[in-house]
Amino acid sequence: MVPQLVIVPPVADIESEPKYLEQTMPVYEYSCRACEKEFELLVRKQTVVKCPACQSEDLQKLLSLPTVQSSGTRAQAMKAAKKRDAKQGNDRVQTQIEYERNHD
Numbered sequence: 465m466v467p468q469l470v471i472v473p474p475v476a477d478i479e480s481e482p483k484y485l486e487q488t489m490p491v492y493e494y495s496c497r498a499c500e501k502e503f504e505l506l507v508r509k510q511t512v513v514k515c516p517a518c519q520s521e522d523l524q525k526l527l528s529l530p531t532v533q534s535s536g537t538r539a540q541a542m543k544a545a546k547k548r549d550a551k552q553g554n555d556r557v558q559t560q561i562e563y564e565r566n567h568d
């Protein structure tokens with residue numbers, strides 16, 4: 465009997481790169497009280513948050529932002545992907561064990 469080989473595409477490798485970028489991007493959304501412009505800003509510790517339109521620092525930080533929501537969703541997806549990767553790893557080990565068992 466010919467052993468059947470199952471080719472598993474390296475999905476985890478394709479997805480791995482963007483995972484690391486997300487965690488280093490503290491992007492917040494603000495609304496300018498002076499001119500009512502809304503904008504997203506990458507905020508680091510030393511960043512002075514200013515309106516790009518009128519340079520006002522009188523800003524309101526928006527809490528229900530699409531940015532936060534989507535990165536939360538991505539964090540969930542990441543968790544799921546990690547779980548799935550771990551499971552795939554186990555499956556591969558299992559397959560290997562069974563292969564060896566059947567061919568001894």
Ligand SMILES: [Zn+2]
Nearest residue numbers: 496499515518
């Ligand atoms: Zn403004």
